[in-house]
Amino acid sequence: MTxxxxxxxxxxxxxxxxxxxxAPATGGNMSVRAGEGVCLLSxxxxxxxxxxxxxxxEVDIASGQAPSGRKxxxxxxxxxxxxxxxxxxxxVLHTHSVNxxxxxxxxxxxxxxxxGYEMQKSLSGQTSHLDSVAIALFDNDQDIAALAARIEDWAQTHSLRYGFLLRGHGLTCWGRDVQEARRHLEGLEFLFNCEMQRRLLERS
Ligand SMILES: CSC[C@@H](O)[C@@H](O)C(=O)COP(=O)(O)O
Ligand SMILES: [Zn+2]
Structure with a gap:
């Protein structure tokens, strides 16, 4: 696809x-890979x-720099x-939902x-509600370089699939293309909603 x-x-x-x-207010950011070593970012x-x-x-993936000088x-x-x-x-899709x-x-x-959720199968490669899907959760940080280094470190020894949560901040998820990233986002948000309701109801 072009x-x-x-x-x-x-x-x-x-x-x-x-x-x-x-993506309330100006929250969230989105990107697509755009050829060798380059992505297009919001x-x-x-x-x-x-x-x-x-x-x-246009952003260079290795350096994070935008040749245009735009931000x-x-x-x-x-x-x-x-x-x-x-x-x-x-x-890659990053969102700030309430859940x-x-x-x-x-x-x-x-x-x-x-x-325990059938909708786990909205995530590529998942075939049963009986399996457990772990979505990694990192403490938020205003220092994005430090946060990225922490996530990179963690990924050396753990499986990082579909996306990760930033505490009190939101979800960043990805896919092979926009269609898959969008399905992962919709599936995960549905699952977060279920999990939120389950935790609320099981408290009462
Ligand atoms: C509402 S401000 C949120 C930002 O700090 C950030 O978390 C965010 O998602 C959007 O930042 P942006 O620089 O517009 O991509
Ligand atoms: Zn954000």
Missing amino acids: VTLQLAQLVAACHWIGQQGW ESGKDKGSLTAADFI PSAETGLHTLIYRLFPEAGA STVLSRIEKGTALRLQ
Whole structure:
């Protein structure tokens, strides 16, 4: 698929994310791999629910620099980390839903474990509700380079699949292309919603 088509799909995904309420204010950032060593990343500080193709900036994956001099996302270092760690990753979506923000604070461990849900099969490679899917959970940090280094370190010894949560911040997920990243996002958000409701009801 051409980069132009991938970018058109990414813009559509951004609008859908906005409609879901998963990118309030200027929260969230999105990108697509755009050839050898390059990605197109959303410009920092924009309303991600109303982006156009012109709001995406070319970024060098190795250096995180934008040759145009425009300012890509403050979280560029997390997108480029994912493209460096996973050569098969073609698109990255970062969102700020209420469920991912709250659940990531309630869960005190290093992963949110999802088990018993048929919708786990919305995640590529998952075939049964009986399996447990661990979504890695990292403490948030305003120092994105330090946060990226912590995630990279962790990924050397643990499996990092589908996405990760940042405590009190949100979800960053990815896929081979925009379509898969969008399915992972929708599946994970559905599962977070279920998990939130389950934890609330089981308390009462
Ligand atoms: C509402 S501010 C949130 C930002 O600090 C950040 O977390 C975010 O997701 C958006 O930053 P951006 O630089 O626009 O990509
Ligand atoms: Zn964010």
